[in-house]
Every structure is written in C-alpha cells, then in structure tokens.
Amino acid sequence: MKFVVADVADPALASEIGEVALWHDRAVLHFLTEESQWRGYAENLRKAVRVGGHAILATFALDGAEMCNGLPVRRYGAEMLTELVGEGFELVRSMDYTYHQPWGDPRPYVYALFRRVG
Numbered sequence: 294m295k296f297v298v299a300d301v302a303d304p305a306l307a308s309e310i311g312e313v314a315l316w317h318d319r320a321v322l323h324f325l326t327e328e329s330q331w332r333g334y335a336e337n338l339r340k341a342v343r344v345g346g347h348a349i350l351a352t353f354a355l356d357g358a359e360m361c362n363g364l365p366v367r368r369y370g371a372e373m374l375t376e377l378v379g380e381g382f383e384l385v386r387s388m389d390y391t392y393h394q395p396w397g398d399p400r401p402y403v404y405a406l407f408r409r410v411g
C-alpha cells in the first residue's frame with residue numbers, strides 16, 4: 294500500500310501513482326472549479342486507471358449545494374462525469390443519493406461507476 298499526498302490535478306501525480314485498478318473519489322472533484330484543475334484531474338484519472346479497472350466518482354449533484362465549507366463547487370450530472378472521464382470509459386451505473394449532514398442538511402450527490410474498456 295502506498296499513500297501519496299498531492300494536488301490531484303497536478304500533472305506530476307500520474308507518474309507518481311502509476312496504474313491502479315480502482316479510482317475512488319467522494320467529494321474531492323467538485324472542489325476543482327478551474328477548468329485547468331478538472332482537466333488535470335481527468336488526465337490523471339485516465340492515466341492511472343488500467344484497462345479493466347474502475348472509477349467511482351461521487352460529487353455534488355446539479356441540484357446540490359453551490360458552496361461547501363465556504364468554498365465554491367462545480368456540480369455534476371452523470372453525463373458531465375461521463376464526458377469528463379472521456380473515451381475508453383463506459384458508464385456502468387449512476388445514481389442520485391442524498392447525504393444528510395449530522396445537523397440534518399440534505400446534500401444531493403451523484404454517484405457514477407465507470408469501467409475502463411480501452
């Protein structure tokens with residue numbers, strides 16, 4: 294097991310993490326609001342997930358909160374996530390899920406599972 298502490302949008306990350314069978318992200322991607330950031334994230338994901346591997350992405354949904362902890366977020370639908378991961382990934386399943394914060398606020402998420410097919 295190897296732990297890497299890094300900016301997930303940094304192009305240098307790809308060579309550091311190498312190939313993975315599973316990319317799992319809950320509530321990180323939506324903080325990447327600059328285009329260069331979410332494109333960098335997608336590039337790293339595409340380089341890291343091996344053919345036959347999977348990516349699970351969970352972000353604030355299109356009808357979700359616009360801010361989190363005082364920070365702006367970029368919200369997604371399953372189609373946007375499919376576009377983000379790009380060619381070579383097939384959408385296996387997506388679902389809406391509303392997480393409730395400990396104090397009760399609803400936080401609508403979209404979850405999407407992708408398989409790398411090529």
Ligand SMILES: C[S@@+](CC[C@H](N)C(=O)[O-])C[C@H]1O[C@@H](n2cnc3c(N)ncnc32)[C@H](O)[C@@H]1O
Nearest residue numbers: 299300301302318319320321322324325330361
């Ligand atoms: C709301 S927390 C989610 C933590 C956990 N995944 C969960 O579901 O509870 C958001 C996390 O994204 C991390 N984060 C935000 N921008 C990042 C970036 N550019 N690179 C790596 N991590 C980042 C923050 O450090 C924080 O740990």
